[in-house]
Amino acid sequence: MATVETTQANGDTPAAVRVRGVYKGFGEGQTRIPVLKGVDLDVALGEILLLAGPSGSGKTTLLSVIAGILDSDGGALNVLGSSIPELSPDAKTRFRKQNLGFIFQQYNLLPPLTAAENAAVPLIIRGLPRSQAIARATEVLHQVGLGDRIDFLPAKLSGGQQQRVAIARALVGEPRLILCDEPTANLDGESGRKAMELLRRIGNRPDRAMIVVTHDSRIFEFADRIAHMEDGRIEHVKQNHGRDHS
Amino acid sequence: MNYIALKMLYGDRTKYLMLLCGLSFSVMLTVQQGSIFWGLMRWSHAGITNVNAPVWVTDPNINQVEEVKPLADTAVTRVRSVAGVDWAVPLYKGVLRARLADGNYQQISLVGLDAATLLGRPAIVREGRIENLRAPDAVALDQWAVDRLGGPQKIQLGTVFEINDHKAIVAAIVHTQKSFQNIPFVYTTYERALTYSPRERRKLSYIVAKPVAGVTPEQLARRIAAETGLGAFTAEEFGWKTIVWMLKNTGIGVNFGTTILLGFIVGMAIAGLTFYLFTVENLKQFGALKAMGTGTGMLARMILLQSFTVGLTGYGIGVGLATLFGWMTARGGTLPFVETWPLLALVFVALLGICALASMISIRKLAKLEPAIVFRG
Numbered sequence: 001m002a003t004v005e006t007t008q009a010n011g012d013t014p015a016a017v018r019v020r021g022v023y024k025g026f027g028e029g030q031t032r033i034p035v036l037k038g039v040d041l042d043v044a045l046g047e048i049l050l051l052a053g054p055s056g057s058g059k060t061t062l063l064s065v066i067a068g069i070l071d072s073d074g075g076a077l078n079v080l081g082s083s084i085p086e087l088s089p090d091a092k093t094r095f096r097k098q099n100l101g102f103i104f105q106q107y108n109l110l111p112p113l114t115a116a117e118n119a120a121v122p123l124i125i126r127g128l129p130r131s132q133a134i135a136r137a138t139e140v141l142h143q144v145g146l147g148d149r150i151d152f153l154p155a156k157l158s159g160g161q162q163q164r165v166a167i168a169r170a171l172v173g174e175p176r177l178i179l180c181d182e183p184t185a186n187l188d189g190e191s192g193r194k195a196m197e198l199l200r201r202i203g204n205r206p207d208r209a210m211i212v213v214t215h216d217s218r219i220f221e222f223a224d225r226i227a228h229m230e231d232g233r234i235e236h237v238k239q240n241h242g243r244d245h246s
Numbered sequence: 247m248n249y250i251a252l253k254m255l256y257g258d259r260t261k262y263l264m265l266l267c268g269l270s271f272s273v274m275l276t277v278q279q280g281s282i283f284w285g286l287m288r289w290s291h292a293g294i295t296n297v298n299a300p301v302w303v304t305d306p307n308i309n310q311v312e313e314v315k316p317l318a319d320t321a322v323t324r325v326r327s328v329a330g331v332d333w334a335v336p337l338y339k340g341v342l343r344a345r346l347a348d349g350n351y352q353q354i355s356l357v358g359l360d361a362a363t364l365l366g367r368p369a370i371v372r373e374g375r376i377e378n379l380r381a382p383d384a385v386a387l388d389q390w391a392v393d394r395l396g397g398p399q400k401i402q403l404g405t406v407f408e409i410n411d412h413k414a415i416v417a418a419i420v421h422t423q424k425s426f427q428n429i430p431f432v433y434t435t436y437e438r439a440l441t442y443s444p445r446e447r448r449k450l451s452y453i454v455a456k457p458v459a460g461v462t463p464e465q466l467a468r469r470i471a472a473e474t475g476l477g478a479f480t481a482e483e484f485g486w487k488t489i490v491w492m493l494k495n496t497g498i499g500v501n502f503g504t505t506i507l508l509g510f511i512v513g514m515a516i517a518g519l520t521f522y523l524f525t526v527e528n529l530k531q532f533g534a535l536k537a538m539g540t541g542t543g544m545l546a547r548m549i550l551l552q553s554f555t556v557g558l559t560g561y562g563i564g565v566g567l568a569t570l571f572g573w574m575t576a577r578g579g580t581l582p583f584v585e586t587w588p589l590l591a592l593v594f595v596a597l598l599g600i601c602a603l604a605s606m607i608s609i610r611k612l613a614k615l616e617p618a619i620v621f622r623g
Contacts, residue, residue, distance in 0.1 A: 060621045069537055069617040090541065097539025104620050108534035110250065112257020121250065125540050130249055181621045 015078070016177055016209035017043040017066055022075035024061055035061045037232035038075065045176070046206040048199075050220060051213045053229035059213045060181055062229070066211065067100060067179050068092040080176050097125055101170035103199075105182035107162045109154040115141060115165045116150040122173040133172075140168040143202050160191035164198065171203055178203060180212040184219055196222040247540070251548035254528060255555060261524045265517055265556045266563065272513020273564025273593055276506050278571055280589045283502040285582025290426040290492045291485040293339065296388075297357065297366040299454030300463040302484045303334070303470055304477035310488040312427065314339055316448035317476065324474045325453050330466050334455035335360035338439035341429060344395065345408040352394050354432045355425065356409065358439025358451075366454050367420075368433065374403050374418030379435055384417035385409070391430030392419060409442045424582075426492070510596065517560070518604040521553060525608035529615060537617035546609045550601075553608075557601035561594060 024036040035058045043049045051059045064070035065077065068084045069092075077084045080099050087095060101122070109118045119137035124130060138150050144164040154162055163183065170178050183199070184192030196212075196219045203210060212223070220226055220240070227237045256262055288295070293311040294302065303325050305315035325334040338358030343351050359366050359379070367376050368388070378384050392401045405416045409432070422431050434442070440449050453476075457466035463480040470478035479487065493499040525532070532545055569585060576583035 060618075064618040064621055067537065093536075093539055093541045095539075096537065100539070102534075102537055102620075104534065106530070106620075108530055108620050110254060110257075110531050110534075112253045113250065117250075117253070121535070122538050124247060124250065125535070125538055125544075 015042050016045045016047070016080055017041065017211070018076070018078040019062070019066065020076040022062070022065060022077055023073045024058075024065055024070065025073055035232055036065065036072070039229075039232070039234055041227060041234055041237070043209045043211055045209050046204070047224045048204060048210040048212065048222060050223035050226045051211060051229060052215070052217075052220070052226055053235075055215075057229040058232040059229050063179050063181055063211060063213050067102070068096060097122075099176050101173060101175035101178040103163075103166050103170045103178065103180040103183045105185050107154070107166045107186075109162055109165055109169075111154055114151045114153060115146055115157065115161075115168075118154065118165050119168040119172050121169060122175075126173065137168065137172050140172045141165070143171075144168045144198055158191075159187055160194065163187060163191070163195050167195065167199055167203070176208050178208065178210045180210065180214075182214055182216075183212060184214065184216045189218055192216060192219060247544055247548055248551055250535075251551045252555060254531065254548075255524075255552040258524060258527075261520055261527075262556065265520045265524070266560050268513050268516035268520060269557060269560025269597070270563040270567065272510055272517065273561050273597060274567040274571075275509035275513065276593050276596075277565055277568035277585065277589065278583075279502055279506045279509065280593070281568065281572055281583045281585040282581070283498070283506070284586055284589060285576070285584040286426060286498065286502075287489045287492065288584050289424050289582050291488040292423040292425040293355065293357075294481050294485050294488065296368055296422040296431060297337065297454060298369055299337075299366050300457065300481055301455040301467050301470070302479050302481060303453035303455060303474075304479070304484075306471075306475060306477045308477050308487075310491040311339075311484060312425075312488075313491075314451045316446065317450045317453065318448060319450050321450060321474070321476060322453055325455060325470055325476070328466075328470050328473050330457050330461035330469055332456045332458040333363065333365060334453050335363055335365045336436050336450050337366055337452040337454050338436050338443065338449065339451040340439075340443050342410050342442060342444075344391075344414070344432070345411075346395055346400075347407065348396075350396075352391075353429050354391060354409065355427075355429045356439055356442060357431055357433045358436040359433060361435035361437060364435075365456075368422050368431075370421035372419045372421055374416075376418050376420065376433075378417035379433065381415075381417055383413045383415045383438070384434065385414045385438075386418035386420050386433040387416055388420050388422040388431040388433075390422070390424055390428075391432055394430050410444065412442050414442075424580075514597075514600040517556075518600060518607070521556070521604040522607050522611075524552075525549065525611060529611075530620060532612055533615055533617045533619040536612075536615060537620050542609075542613050545612045546605075549608050549612065550605050553601040553605040554598070557597050561597050565590060565593075 019039050019041040022036055022039045025032050025034040027033050039062055053059050065072045072085055116134050116137050119141055120133035123133035141150050144167055146164050184195055200222050223240050225237055225239050228235045291311055308315055322336050340356050342354055342356050344354045345351050361380055392398055395401050403416055407414055457463055467478040467480050572583040572585055575581050
């Protein structure tokens with residue numbers, strides 16, 4: 001893998017995420033633990049950015065702050081043109097519903113729902129009629145290679161298949177930003193690789209950005225850039241020249 | 247989202263069944279015990295309901311129907327003189343002993359009706375004719391008396407036995423409501439009842455009356471009480487007076503009330519706790535929904551839907567089981583079981599309250615839930 005140092009997203013593409021001097025800590029008074037200590041980061045549309053770093057470096061906290069599910073303590077955060085800290089809690093919820101897709105480490109599929117129903121959840125949350133939502137989710141499940149598993153419950157699917165359902169769920173609502181938290185942590189090397197290939201192949205679009213939190217160096221090759229976090233700060237961001245952007 | 251909520255509810259089958267069992271059991275116990283209690287209360291004033299009279303005139307210090315305080319014989323004419331009385335007739339009521347041919351004794355509740363009119367007669371006659379009471383020594387037994395005195399094989403029309411050493415001949419078999427004391431009813435004429443009864447200075451137990459058209463039983467009772475100084479009640483008022491006396495003096499209310507309350511509390515506590523655990527164990531799922539853009543209001547609606555769905559299902563099953571119990575065990579009136587809509591409504595409202603409370607605790611938990619929980623592996 002060939003990487004070179006770069007700190008900013010490509011200046012020619014509009015920024016999907018712009019983080020400037022963001023701080024976040026947990027606890028109060030003397031027990032307060034600072035987790036983000038002035039993070040600066042840009043993510044461009046059409047880009048896949050991997051957020052790497054040791055445990056406790058603040059990767060997941062940064063992801064949560066970008067998603068608007070944790071409030072930052074200071075700094076500026078603009079996501080898809082919206083200043084997240086200025087949004088009310090309800091507006092943040094609406095923003096996530098309309099613009100974001102999520103892939104979780106534990107997949108967090110709803111056990112009693114079939115693969116198609118799970119993949120349809122973001123559309124159902126948006127108020128789409130169930131039949132339409134499931135029809136659209138079924139299309140996406142075909143795209144991720146689970147066309148023959150649409151009526152399976154999560155318990156009947158392998159880890160890799162569950163992650164593909166989670167990918168379908170993240171994509172079904174056509175979000176402009178996809179946030180992935182350790183998407184390959186519970187998968188073996190081959191399955192993890194396949195999941196990232198799939199995400200790159202059908203998820204990567206010029207009008208969409210992806211941020212992937214990971215420890216897994218085997219998937220670095222799927223990133224456009226890799227941001228390395230250390231002790232609550234972005235230590236460096238490297239362009240991955242091994243990728244073909246054509 | 248309703249679909250997802252219900253799928254989540256039904257998906258965890260063990261907890262769903264636990265919830266359902268807790269609620270159903272609680273509702274069944276409450277309705278069953280409440281219905282038995284109310285059945286007993288109905289039995290407590292069977293002496294009133296078995297005599298079809300709209301107004302009862304009594305001693306002014308009467309407490310309940312079984313506590314007879316005899317009136318002076320002149321009271322009948324005084325009552326008849328009150329404006330608005332259509333008819334007023336004497337009624338004897340007393341507990342006596344019947345003796346069978348085989349020498350066995352059995353307590354009976356003897357009711358003496360006005361011979362001319364037979365007013366206050368039971369509504370249902372199974373065998374014979376009630377008018378036959380006018381024949382010498384004639385009495386009418388209710389179905390319980392037939393059973394107690396030896397059963398249908400021994401006790402038939404024409405069977406002879408003794409009441410307080412006086413001859414009695416079965417002239418009719420009637421149907422009545424069982425009494426709280428479980429003493430069977432025997433009907434005869436007023437005058438014959440006086441001959442059966444022990445020697446006393448006063449023997450007129452009650453006067454039963456009916457208002458003329460245009461006067462309500464309540465109005466007539468008030469007039470009689472005001473003009474004669476006697477006690478006067480509608481049948482319903484006298485029934486309630488008897489029920490209140492029973493509740494105050496027998497401890498039955500506390501007894502049943504404790505059982506009902508404990509059954510309700512235990513059942514509902516199990517259900518509430520299980521529902522809370524159900525929510526807690528699904529926190530990750532709720533967190534994921536919240537992260538994906540489900541608002542707290544929507545999650546609250548999902549919780550309420552789950553709670554009320556299981557609540558209403560449990561209510562239906564519980565009431566169904568209690569009704570089945572009543573139908574199986576209380577057929578023919580051998581056990582007190584009266585399922586009334588106020589009881590069902592009360593249990594329903596209480597159940598809704600518990601569902602709402604259990605929901606509120608869960609909703610509070612979800613409102614505080616940080617969706618970031620889903621990012622913690």
